[in-house]
Amino acid sequence: MNFYNGFKLVAGQTSPEDVLTAADYPASGSFIDVSGYEWVNAVVHLGYIHGSDLPSFTLKCSDATNGTADTLDATYAAHTCAADDDDEFIVFSIETAKLPTDHHFLTCTVAAVTNGSYADIVFYLGPARHNPVTQASTLPSASAHELAG
Numbered sequence: 001m002n003f004y005n006g007f008k009l010v011a012g013q014t015s016p017e018d019v020l021t022a023a024d025y026p027a028s029g030s031f032i033d034v035s036g037y038e039w040v041n042a043v044v045h046l047g048y049i050h051g052s053d054l055p056s057f058t059l060k061c062s063d064a065t066n067g068t069a070d071t072l073d074a075t076y077a078a079h080t081c082a083a084d085d086d087d088e089f090i091v092f093s094i095e096t097a098k099l100p101t102d103h104h105f106l107t108c109t110v111a112a113v114t115n116g117s118y119a120d121i122v123f124y125l126g127p128a129r130h131n132p133v134t135q136a137s138t139l140p141s142a143s144a145h146e147l148a149g
Contacts, residue, residue, distance in 0.1 A: 004144035005132035008037065012108055012121025015046070020055065022114070024107040025121045029066040034096050036133075037125040044090040047118030049083055055119070056080040056111045061103040064112035069107050072099070078114075101123055139141050 010032050012025035026032065034040050044057050059077040060069035071077070072094065079090045096104065110119050126133070135141075 002146055002148075004084065004139075004141075004146070006128055006136065007124050007126030008011050008128065008133040008135060009139055010125065010136065011138060012042075012123060016045075017118070017119035019116050020110050020113040020119055022111050024060070024069055024109050028069070028107075028108060031062050031065045031067070031069070031107045032123055033065070033104060034094075034106055034123070034125055036097070036102040037096055038127055038129065039125075040092075040094045040096060040106060041124040042092040042094075042106075043109070043122050043124065044079075044092075045120045045122075046081065046085055046088050046090070047120070049081060049086050049117045050113075050115035051083045052115045053083060053113050053117045055113045055117050056082060057090055057092075057119075057121075058109045058111070059094060060107050060109050061099055062105045062107070063102045065105055067105065069109060070100070074133040 020134055052143055057079050062069050112124050
């Protein structure tokens with residue numbers, strides 16, 4: 001399977017080397033439309049976590065790209081980190097059929113980061129209901145490589 005053609009990659013934030021703030025990733029107005037995909041896998045790769053921070057990551061859904069972000073599930077769509085969780089991964093897997101009706105826009109809400117903590121948030125949407133997917137300009141086709149028989 002060609003990952004580039006079947007799965008859409010969406011960055012939660014512009015740059016992984018930027019300090020996290022208490023905010024939505026991506027921000028309101030840019031929530032991710034997942035209606036054309038069967039699953040969403042959000043991967044948070046933690047960087048340095050400040051000893052005074054206990055970052056929390058919560059996947060939320062909305063009825064619009066700029067709507068109110070509603071909590072999906074307090075157990076399976078949320079995670080609070082310890083101050084010593086540096087360099088760990090957090091993975092959320094959401095079947096889009098389980099989203100509330102008309103709430104197919106997603107974001108990751110980050111809280112409890114006030115002292116300088118880092119993470120990279122990436123959403124992997126797929127498999128797509130229609131291929132090939134259209135990737136963002138930050139993943140041009142020249143950056144996708146395939147070795148196949």
